[in-house]
Amino acid sequence: MMTEREKMERGDWYDPGADAELRAARHRASDLCHTFNQMLPSDRAGHLAILRELFGYVGDHANVLSPLQVDYGYNVSLGDRSFINHGAYLMDCAPITIGNDVFIGPNLGAYTAQHPLVAAERNLGVERALPITIEDDCWLGGDVKIMPGVTIGRGCVIGAGSIVTRDIPAGMLAVGNPCRPVRKITEADRAGLL
16 A cells, blocks of 8 residues: 555645655755744855755755745755745645756745645545656746646746746747747847857
């Protein structure tokens, strides 16, 4: 018989409240986030130490500003030189993979959990989780929300306030609610800095 954590990791329906291991992992993550959020902003070494204890992977020169909240933490992978601005909530019931050189604006919501649509089933307290992937070289504006199972392709720019409900192909400028690709990012978009 599978544990609730094993069901969660497979993407099956599971009961997060019925499993002592999952409850303990959420408490641990909440405590680490609380410590992270109470530290002086100038304590970069302290912040990095907490992130390395909390996340499954933290790349070189990655940076996260407080406040931060996660469900488990160990399902988050943050790539090299990636930056997450204030107010992120990473609902990491499934893996949340953030690539290298990703810039994320304030108030990111990355939600991997889904609940049943039928109220009687939802009231059972079960959920399932689907992974979220943000590939290398992306920029997400402020207040972007990402739904379960979404992949944002390499080099995308997601406009502020967008709600990303479906995969976004690589190299696209995408905006809106629901977020949709507007056009490819091209050489004409260069700012002349290189």
